[in-house]
Amino acid sequence: MTDVTFTRDDYKAAQYRWKLVRDVCKGSETIKAAGDKYLPRPNASDTSQDNKDRYDAYKKRAVFYNATGRTKHSLVGAVFRTWPTLTVPGALDYVSKDIDGQGVSVYQQSQSVIGHLLEVGRHGLLVDYAAVVAGSVSKADEQAGRARANVASYPAEAIINWKTRQVGGQHLLSLVVLRETVDVDTDDGFGSEQVVQYRVLRLDDAGVYTQEVWEEGSNKTAMTVPPFTPLNGLGQPWRVIPFQFLGSENNDTSIDDSPLYDMAEVNIGHYRNSADYEEAAYLVGQPQPWMAGLDEQWRDHMEKNGIFLGSRAPWLLPVSGTCGVWQAQPNTVAKEAMDSKKEDMVSLGARLIERGSAVKTATQADNDSAAEHSVLSLVVSNVSEAYSQCLVWMAAFVNASGETLYKLNQDFSQITLDATILTALFNAVQGGKLPAGDFWQYLRDRGVIDPEKTNDQIRDELETENPGPNLDDTEVIPNGGKPSNP
Template identity: 45%
Template sequence: MSENFDITFVRPEHRAAMPLWKMIRDVCRGADAVKSAGHDYLPRLDPTDRSARNRRRNEDYLARAVFYPITGNTKIGMLGMAFRKVPTLNAPDKLACLLNNADGAGTSIYQQSQVVLENILEAGREGLFADYSAADQRPIIVGYRAEDIVNWRTQTLNGQTRLVLVVLREITEEPDGYGFKLRVQYRELALESGAFVCRVWKRTGPDETGPYAIAEETTPRAFASSGPWDEIPFAFVGAQNNDPTLDEPPLAALAEINLGHYRNSADYEDSVWFCGQVQPWMSGLDTEWRDHLEKTGVKVGSRNPLMLPKDGAFAYAQAQPNMLAKEAMDSKRDYMVALGARLIEQNSAIKTATQASSEQTAATSLLSICVANVSEAYTRVLNWCARYAGDASGGWSYTLNQEFIARVADSGMVTAIVSAWQSGAMRDADLVRTFQKLDIIDPAVDPDDVIQALKDKPPTFTGLNNGDD
């Protein structure tokens, strides 16, 4: 069978991106992942020398290298800024189950969206599939990492570019005594004759070593009384936009410099070890003295006087320190700070709120795009889930915070806002939304509910003291 008709076919651009994704994920995981890769990220010293001595030298070279988790810390900092506020979920009561269990496995939509944004920062790509769990009689949202979205195809239908094929690689656990076996299967999402079809491909044969064949095939319906889906309920999430094309991972440049810093660290630590070893030397010895010292040995230390012949000398030789590797490390560190690794350098200088906000704008602009893309993709998937639940009204949303810097509202600002509202220059809804942005009012609360609560509040009388008539 031709490779093009094999469900395991992988698009060339996906195959080409795999090494980059692996590198970034290893760097984000930290020293254990980078060092366990051995010399994949660290060059070998004298690779033509296959002796045991050179092998041992390379092992020591790898062991002494220090990896600084700059990229991973930067990613954690970005996630912290994005989830500084709880995302806002606007969904019908039928989808309340997604709040605490979005994927049917106990992961809340809040936790799942954190993982999605993390994968976007690392790989620049993620996928969300709106599925229906027949066992639980409810819609679920399943996330797929970039590595598992192996094939896709779009087609122009009625003047619109539509997704007509997505192939997802899945790994399942099957019981094997008290252990388990990992099985690879493929899920095909296809649009055929205007209808969405879902197929699951598994290996055939007694030992599951044969070719892949269709094990399940379904034609999902939005709800019981409706016809088949006229689109594939799968949303791509990207670092730049949410189309099927691959985007550059946001942390790619930082990870590359981080690895360069790691290689400089290996050279620096090797140089420190080599230059730090002092070499004793003697001069003025004749053959008799040399043989005598070789026979009896030499003890070096303040309590072991060393007997030498006339005109004999003893001293230590030590190499001059090599600072080139250290300078290269410092240069890369400064460059990583410029790329946005704020967490590796604490600046104690006091800044005004305007200065801090303007400095963060450039550092978080890329994060803003990623957060907006995640929100947009979840909003699409949420409305698909609503259709599974029988609600095709649309308008539901899931929005992540894009206010990465806490806005400080002083008393003068609050007074000016309230004065503008009282004079009629600001509507009730605008007043509530402004206070929500300033964290004075909970951003998750519907502004209409706040306005209604204010209207229903009984009047407050001031200026009256106990005992007044």
């Protein structure tokens, strides 16, 4: 029996971790909407409405401080502090503005991919192609967008099944099943409904890459698009599945660990401590007045007329009567637990929560930065390699030759310009001691010059904007060039 919805055991085992980190990064609204999944009920056996209302108030008072989500955005921002390097043939220039066919640039898509890898440690990229009948792709097809290759991005949850097999001396993907959700318009043309479909990528026994699509129905899942063979720019079938796995450790098919999972677990614990702390502050945080030594007459009088607090409402007590205000002693257990978890999150990489206050030497700062960003450096390296491979496949589709490269920044320290060094380098260029190209590369690395500009482009722009003095000027200066009398 064919079951295209089959999921692997290691995929199922990773679901809890993925869901936890995803929810934490989405923030307070998602965490609180999950109810007792992340915040247990104080009295779970009591199913009364009063206990449900009390739990709702308990949950509302809790504060979720999204250290994990803030850390993720901070790390992605550190990568793109310096613009990536993109080198492609002219036929693929469009990827800088639209790599997926939906107006998302390679820069924007790679930002999203890094975020996914930090959250769950796994992602996928599919290079898709238009069908080519025979021969090379015409320029008309390219310009009309009919023959454009694109890269579709798939989160870890969408990659439900995969297999490899050994071909010669290497392991090649032989099966990938992708779960997709597609919006379909309703009959009235205004609404839409979501349909689940499964895209199956195969490498058949003959070593030819094919695709097929199955759609999930109310009764059964049936094939809606029979197997077809995508062709490259020369009209030939593909001998590999152009699907690229990405991971937090490497880009093989295995499921890597989530870099932010440990922080997310601590973040949930911090949220639970916050709920207890806020509950205690609500219950005993207000001062409680008390009286002693009252007889029945005074008691009945005060019950009838009420009690008012303030300097203009004195309490007239009988002889030997006493009063006071009771204030609960601070309960520091929950607060100390919150502070402890905050320190744990800092040690796990939450740079936005707290910065170290100790004065460090430049060497110490560089070492700390290298240690802190070691996981991020590996993620960035994997993303650069994956996109470089995808660009090679895209170039093969449009039958384009030339270098293809996508390289992300791996220097995450704050880049600054030193005026003294800048002046010295400029003087060295002017004195013929340093090539202008090396000086321009220094400015590229610090974001002053667009990294994609070549030396020839920079030179042309400088010559155009600063043509210099016109040596052919034949204008005659009156009075022989002598100054006129005032």
